[in-house]
Amino acid sequence: xxxxxxxxxxxxxxPSEIVKGVNLAIKKHEDLEIVLYGDKEQIExxxxxxxxxxxxxxPYKLDMGEKNPVMAIRGNKELSxxxxxxxxxxxxxxxxVTCGPxxxxxxxxxxxxxxxxxxQRVALAPSLPCVGGKSRMICDVGAxxxxxxxxxxxxxxxxxxxxxxxxxxxxxxxxxxNIGVEPGxxxxxxxxxxxxxxxxxxxxxxxxxxxxEILNTPCDLLVNDGFSGNLITKTIEGTAKAIGQxxxxxxKSSLGGKIGYxxxxxxxxxxxxxxxxxxxxxxxxxxxxxxxxxxxxxxxxYAVSRAIELCMEGVNGxxxxxxxxxxxxxxxxxxx
Amino acid sequence: xxxxxxxxxxxxxxPSEIVKGVNLAIKKHEDLEIVLYGDKEQIExxxxxxxxxxxxxxPYKLDMGEKNPVMAIRGNKELSxxxxxxxxxxxxxxxxVTCGPxxxxxxxxxxxxxxxxxxQRVALAPSLPCVGGKSRMICDVGAxxxxxxxxxxxxxxxxxxxxxxxxxxxxxxxxxxNIGVEPGxxxxxxxxxxxxxxxxxxxxxxxxxxxxEILNTPCDLLVNDGFSGNLITKTIEGTAKAIGQxxxxxxKSSLGGKIGYxxxxxxxxxxxxxxxxxxxxxxxxxxxxxxxxxxxxxxxxYAVSRAIELCMEGVNGxxxxxxxxxxxxxxxxxxx
Numbered sequence: 001x002x003x004x005x006x007x008x009x010x011x012x013x014x015p016s017e018i019v020k021g022v023n024l025a026i027k028k029h030e031d032l033e034i035v036l037y038g039d040k041e042q043i044e045x046x047x048x049x050x051x052x053x054x055x056x057x058x059p060y061k062l063d064m065g066e067k068n069p070v071m072a073i074r075g076n077k078e079l080s081x082x083x084x085x086x087x088x089x090x091x092x093x094x095x096x097v098t099c100g101p102x103x104x105x106x107x108x109x110x111x112x113x114x115x116x117x118x119x120q121r122v123a124l125a126p127s128l129p130c131v132g133g134k135s136r137m138i139c140d141v142g143a144x145x146x147x148x149x150x151x152x153x154x155x156x157x158x159x160x161x162x163x164x165x166x167x168x169x170x171x172x173x174x175x176x177x178n179i180g181v182e183p184g185x186x187x188x189x190x191x192x193x194x195x196x197x198x199x200x201x202x203x204x205x206x207x208x209x210x211x212x213e214i215l216n217t218p219c220d221l222l223v224n225d226g227f228s229g230n231l232i233t234k235t236i237e238g239t240a241k242a243i244g245q246x247x248x249x250x251x252k253s254s255l256g257g258k259i260g261y262x263x264x265x266x267x268x269x270x271x272x273x274x275x276x277x278x279x280x281x282x283x284x285x286x287x288x289x290x291x292x293x294x295x296x297x298x299x300x301x302y303a304v305s306r307a308i309e310l311c312m313e314g315v316n317g318x319x320x321x322x323x324x325x326x327x328x329x330x331x332x333x334x335x336x
Numbered sequence: 337x338x339x340x341x342x343x344x345x346x347x348x349x350x351p352s353e354i355v356k357g358v359n360l361a362i363k364k365h366e367d368l369e370i371v372l373y374g375d376k377e378q379i380e381x382x383x384x385x386x387x388x389x390x391x392x393x394x395p396y397k398l399d400m401g402e403k404n405p406v407m408a409i410r411g412n413k414e415l416s417x418x419x420x421x422x423x424x425x426x427x428x429x430x431x432x433v434t435c436g437p438x439x440x441x442x443x444x445x446x447x448x449x450x451x452x453x454x455x456q457r458v459a460l461a462p463s464l465p466c467v468g469g470k471s472r473m474i475c476d477v478g479a480x481x482x483x484x485x486x487x488x489x490x491x492x493x494x495x496x497x498x499x500x501x502x503x504x505x506x507x508x509x510x511x512x513x514n515i516g517v518e519p520g521x522x523x524x525x526x527x528x529x530x531x532x533x534x535x536x537x538x539x540x541x542x543x544x545x546x547x548x549e550i551l552n553t554p555c556d557l558l559v560n561d562g563f564s565g566n567l568i569t570k571t572i573e574g575t576a577k578a579i580g581q582x583x584x585x586x587x588k589s590s591l592g593g594k595i596g597y598x599x600x601x602x603x604x605x606x607x608x609x610x611x612x613x614x615x616x617x618x619x620x621x622x623x624x625x626x627x628x629x630x631x632x633x634x635x636x637x638y639a640v641s642r643a644i645e646l647c648m649e650g651v652n653g654x655x656x657x658x659x660x661x662x663x664x665x666x667x668x669x670x671x672x
Contacts (some may be wrong), residue, residue: 011414013482025409028528059348077349077634090613094591110484125378127408129578131581131582132581142515145515145522145523146346177567179478179481179562179563179567179570184403186563187481187482187563201376203497207671210574211567211568211570211571211573211574212570212571212573212574212577214570214571214574214575214578215574215575215577215578216574216577216578217581226515227411227522227523228563228564228567230515231513231515231567231568231571232547232549232565232567232568232571234515234546234547234548234550235546235547235548235550235567235568235572235575236571236575237547237573238546238547238548238549238551238552239550239551239571239572239575239576239579240575241548241551242465242467242550242551242552243575243576243579243611244670245467245468245552246467246611247583247607248606249466250603250604250606250607253603254602254603256599256600256602256603257599257600257602259596259599259601260596260598260600260601260603261596261600262596263592263593263596263599264587264590264592264593264595264596264597264600265596266590266592266593267586267587267589267590267592267593268586268597270586271582271583271586274582275579275582333546
């Protein structure tokens with residue numbers, strides 16, 4: 001049995017869509033148990049009774065526009081996010097899912113779940129839309145605006161371990177997101193990161209990857225700092241959105257288009273589903289001592305259920321224990 | 337009459353597609369005169385005779401994989417790119433078009449065409465695919481991997497002047513590409529750039545723009561450093577390419593899809609055309625004392641003809657003279 005903590009009050013559609021997402025996931029997975037943290041009365045409005053779901057009541061929640069996460073989290077131990085994360089830290093739950101604001105999730109995980117000993121930075125890692133039957137992970141997408149080459153190296157090891165343990169990717173191929181394929185391309189930090197990733201025997205480094213190949217690269221994992229990663233994932237989202245609109249307008253603009261649509265509407269629906277960020281389920285927060293999933297603030301029920309499944313996948317894979325051992329060995333070697 | 341210099345030997349498809357592009361443009365525009373720089377014998381194979389096209393022969397051209405642009409350009413004044421740029425510098429031509437390698441174009445423009453007095457940096461500025469009937473410009477996309485806030489400020493003024501003079505955008509609305517909309521978002525340099533753009537009375541600053549809105553923003557111009565801009569434009573290209581593939585695969589996967597396609601193939605062709613980077617015609621190189629257009633290395637004839645039209649637009653607009661005066665006044669004010 002996997003027991004997950006779900007922050008019922010995080011996100012633009014809390015608690016209704018969060019709870020509905022829990023309803024979906026719990027019906028689908030018999031080995032799943034969920035504890036919802038938030039306003040009991042509001043949660044019960046949407047919750048379908050199930051022995052495997054319980055509620056821990058708290059009237060406090062983070063504001064989606066919270067400007068000072070550190071103060072907010074330090075100041076109130078009763079926040080739904082803090083309680084959900086504490087359940088992970090205290091080993092009452094195996095992982096946590098939240099749609100709360102990114103910086104609050106990062107800060108909260110740092111302060112409550114805490115980094116694995118030896119880990120220098122945490123990173124947000126979502127999967128990209130699955131194109132050509134291949135799933136690709138990208139990190140960091142915004143836990144840190146800046147990262148040093150050695151931070152990217154450690155995060156790469158973490159993400160590679162995740163892909164090996166949970167997705168059966170034997171020797172994850174890693175690409176450095178950059179503005180050109182040649183080794184000398186990019187900023188000074190990119191040239192240094194290129195060197196560090198090349199020299200690490202535990203990283204299967206492919207080389208630089210230009211974002212023209214972002215959804216076609218043979219790589220399993222794409223890395224760079226959180227500013228670049230955030231711009232890239234948001235550009236994918238923005239482009240997909242605009243293309244969807246363009247396609248719709250174009251189809252509607254003629255009779256032929258409208259008739260054609262009747263024939264291929266199933267195809268277009270499937271196409272839309274592949275590109276939908278709902279499918280991805282959110283980002284894993286790598287580097288902390290617990291499986292934490294941060295889903296989009298605008299998540300609806302289905303996206304929440306996918307985020308819960310992503311968290312289950314992480315718990316089942318046991319990547320954190322592998323990474324803990326690796327970091328311990330590394331520290332021991334350094335101390336010798 | 338507008339007289340443009342075209343580097344016939346730059347790009348992956350030189351000289352055939354370059355010359356064919358010239359054929360297209362010269363037929364379309366009666367006020368256009370073109371001088372082609374490159375291998376006369378090869379050019380003549382593809383050139384349709386026209387009184388308004390002439391060839392200046394040179395057997396030398398830059399290698400598309402040139403690693404040391406400065407040495408290559410300094411070492412050979414007979415390179416087709418160098419000759420084309422020299423024609424602009426010597427006022428024999430009003431502007432130049434090349435599909436040569438980006439860094440060679442930037443270095444060549446610096447060394448031969450030269451920056452406008454008072455200009456600190458140059459920038460590459462393409463237009464984004466036109467969505468919702470709106471054209472948007474983005475810069476820098478790779479002339480500089482790093483830019484200081486005051487460089488971005490000056491480049492923004494340059495691009496705004498271009499939009500006013502050539503495209504009749506009265507008061508170009510400028511957005512700073514960033515990972516969040518709030519003023520405090522991003523790296524230290526982004527917060528500083530935000531401040532600088534806010535305080536400049538000659539810039540109509542909108543605020544931060546997240547790339548989720550890259551093709552939907554009300555802004556006319558989006559700015560940041562060349563590393564970020566390059567990642568973003570390449571991500572748009574990569575996403576559009578992958579989405580096109582996905583759509584095609586999806587349509588082909590069922591009979592309904594195939595029949596639907598027959599009805600809407602015109603709509604889909606129009607849709608594809610809007611997203612095609614060929615339409616955009618390339619990037620203007622802002623900051624130098626001449627209208628320089630750098631088109632994609634992989635440009636085919638149509639894309640080359642669009643690049644020539646972009647160069648004509650720049651020449652007609654006369655934005656360089658406006659910017660020259662502005663920079664002179666600025667220097668005078670500073671010296672007082």
